[in-house]
Amino acid sequence: MRLKLPTVVLPSVLLLASACIVEAPGGASAEQRKAATVTQVPALSVRNGANLGGKVELVAATVQPGRLTPGERAQVTLYFKVLQAIDEDYLIFVHVEDAGGRMERMNLDHKPANGMLPTSQWKPGETVKDEFSIYLPADANPKALNIWLGLWDPRTDTRLTLTNPDAVRNDGKNRLLVAQVPVAR
Structure with missing residues (x-):
């Protein structure tokens, strides 16, 4: 059962539009697994190749639209290929930052696949799709936004x-720079 939460707009910050997922005991249903995984990554995705702990590879990401206008929202889609079984339930941490350093960083941490498929239920060989959105308030004026992410165990x-780390853009602190999104004026 999905419950939509309202998006709250605060001046000069980015917000995550999220949904609350009530998880059934025993894990994801076959329908939820099918909705949270893909057999092919879209051709127009930005390829990444980051290997996280030898367990997961961030294969690719998309940001739509590719240029953000203040007052609008962008949809980000991540594609994680599962290399090994994962015992822990990680969150996807997302830090959206003004590339020029003029806005406060937004933390958009969330459960993978809208909460339908925790990482402890990921199966080797499958590709898990994760989607979230970022919102740029109308009064914000960065030139570009950096989208950083990784997997984090909150416990x-x-x-x-x-x-x-030598193969992908990162900050040396296990944060991947997935995209830099230009902001239209």
Whole structure:
């Protein structure tokens, strides 16, 4: 059962539009797993290849639209290929920052696949799709937004380690720079 939460608009910040998912005991249903996984990553996705702990590869991401206008929302879609079974339930942490450093960072941490498929239920070989949106208030004026992310265990306050940091854009703290989105004037 999905419950839509209202999006609250605050000046000069980004917000996550999220839905609350009530999870049934015993894990994801076959329908939920089908909705949360894909057999192919869309061709127009930005390829990534970040390996997180040898367990997950961030294969690709899309940001639509590719240029954000103040007062509008962008949809971000991530594609995670599962390499090994994961025992923990990680959150996807997302930090959206003004590339120029003039806005406060927004934390858009969330459960993968809208809460339908926790990481402990991911199966090796499948590709899990995660979607979320960012909102840029009408009065915001950054030139570009950086979207950083990774997998985080809130119980231990640890991030899944980036095992190939020389191959992908990162900050040396297990945060991946997935995209820099220009802002229209």
